[in-house]
Amino acid sequence: MDRRVLFASLILFAGGATGVGVALFAFVGIDDGATDAEIVWESEPVAGDDGSGAVVATVDGDPLVIQSTLDDGDRVVRATAVGGDVEWTTPVSGGEPAESDDDPPSISGLVSDTAGDDAHRVVAFTTGSGTLVVLDANDGTERFTADLGGDGGIPPAIGDLDADGNGEIAAVTTDGSALAFDPDGDGDATFETDLDAPIDRRPLIVEAGGRSDGGANSEGDEPDSESVHGLAVATAGGDESAIHLLDGDGDARWTTTPSVTPLSWSAADTRSGPVLALGGTNGNLETIEVADGSARYEIGLQDLPVAVGDADPGRIHVGGAGSVWAVDLLDGEVVWKQQYGGETRVNAPGVADVDEDGELGPVAVNRDGRVLVLNRNGEVTGRADISSVVYAAPSFADVTGDGSDEVLVVTEDGRVVALDG
Template sequence: MDRRVLFASLILLAGGATGVGVALFAFVGVDGGAVDAEIVWETEPVPGDDGSGAVVAETAGDSVVVQSTTAGGERVVRATAVGGDVAWRTPVSAIAAGDLAGEGGGAGADDGGSETADGDPAGISGLVSATVGGDPVVAFTTDAGELVALDARDGSARFAVDLRGPSGLRPSVGDLDGDGDAEVAAAATDGTVLAVDAAGDPVFETDLGVTVDRRPLIADFEANGGTGTGDPRGVAVATVGESETTVRLLDADGDARWTETPAVTPLTWTAVDTPDGPALALGGTNGNLQTIDLADGSGRFEVGLQDLPVTVGDASPGRIYVGGAGSVWAVDLRDGEVAWKQQYGGETRVNAPRVAAVTETDERGPVAVNRAGDVLALNANGEAVAQGDAGDAVVYAGPLFADATGDGSDEVLVVTADGRVLALDD
């Protein structure tokens, strides 16, 4: 029997938690019908972070993979062009000293002296790539408490802004006030939330007076082509205390529109557009997925997926894709029903699934990479269309996508824990 059409009616129970959905879904197996993807190029390992903070930035039609690395005892942000050549390097200490502010010095030497107390190079957050002020930028925060935006074309600093507290939380980019221009929002771990415009000038600054331990999220659906009303806009901020988790939505002035306590403690979260309007999707440490209405913070649905933490990934119209131990789920964003569950890689943890078109059919679907580097591309029905692996590797990041072969279509990029970048093509 073709395992891709092997449907088993399974009841997904929620462990007795109040308000947790019960879903009837289809299990979809992996069989030999999937195309085997091969590694077409890869870079050498580089020291630095674990690969989970890397992003792809588009610069005048070309793609670069931007990642945090170290060299000569210094934290360096590095861009690698398709094929493996280094496009630019920017030392973080030079930005902190103001040497690169507004200048094209991104190809500076990898030296400097920014260190932590134990002698390691000072850390930075995961990166985010976006268009700000009409230009491609890469933004991040430093552990010491700066929000930095680099020009993705040459690594020169657009701005560096003091967050007035330690950070290392990935920032967020979106049209916060609906004027058609993107803003950048960042948070310090001690509770300061700051939003700035394309020049780095403050839009608002708010001190919540509580510890912030999740990245802020700008809710901006109209500008991103969503199907909802695009309202409300705001910055969602989560705080995880000893007794409870709190989620706030701050408006364009930094004032709290609402404050609520979700049913789950989020390991990961994302903002999504749904058939019923914008929402937050929270991947719980207890294995449950919950959605929260962005209009007022009220809970919509909660569904139990497994007894281990789950990671929310990308959404496609009406669905969100979630990774867990050995599984990928497609969950309906209206009612929380699990449309299908795909298992692969045994019990190895699956990183956040992403959505892209990576086959000749140009059909968009989820692509997943697990911690062992096993790659699985699926169609909208959860059927495997391509599979491959990154070799002997540990991978903590979801897949990235870029045209790595010059054929006009995207390939899957994997960034490993030792800093290698691999491109897989089917």
């Protein structure tokens, strides 16, 4: 069918004493005129990872897909260039395996960004036995390792934690410790804070508000709030979750109890200040003010868990059972909802300009491997079915050298599929 809006009005109802908004909103029908995305490159499957821990790092202009894999039964981290050449392979160090001496070490998902005085691209992860490992993304050499003093296996975070213009690395342990490290140091923690509650979510380094680089916020406007830098950590104690924001010295700026039990979360900047966006197990989206830990809004999207993805100017994108939403960051209004058909869970959406229209738009992948490329209005411009189970959010890189990003999807068996949207 042609693109059309089936419901044009957006009506928000108060949720009674809970303060939760319930929305009827613009529903955007899937456009049968959307193009089928072309597979431009596909790698061989690899053992040892379900795809959710892979990252893309661009080194000297060339994208590398970096994965945790097994090599003759040993855990390694491997970087594969477009075309399939393995650029480097690094054995995983960091103590005894988590399960037994006969099993390869378990590790967290990978993260990659620039860090340190030289703004060098690094790859970081934690082992289940409690070691932070930081590698040089260029060649896989070990930059440093650090003992976390407790069990790990949770992805670390990389970002400018203390507003000095250089990226730091933060990691957490499952028993409740949060630590920060200077990538140019010798592996000693710059702070260690005991939050006295279990941690099972990745930490977030918040770099938001008035930016030292003079850039604009996620809504495309010059920010009018003061700069906020810190480490956000989610803890769980019994039936109650807590969110903590630590400063660059590891001291608590605030602690708050969210209304939702967060399944996933992300940080985003707005012209009214930065927020943490929490996707609840109850299907609600809640946003927390980074400035003071107060709630900005909570809105019900569905009655099943939702996954928070990336933000584009002014909006956060959320995946749920069979649907994708774009939600206004300021007031929680649902700008549009796009349905896949069926109730298959949709992974956290990513955001990029893959259709070369000069605007960022979301890309979503569901667990069955169906891909939707959407524009800012929620209309589908491209789609694909890679016929594999996918647990990972989409990644993006210019794999064809044409100056625009393609969509990269890593499947359950470690296969990398690059799509030209």
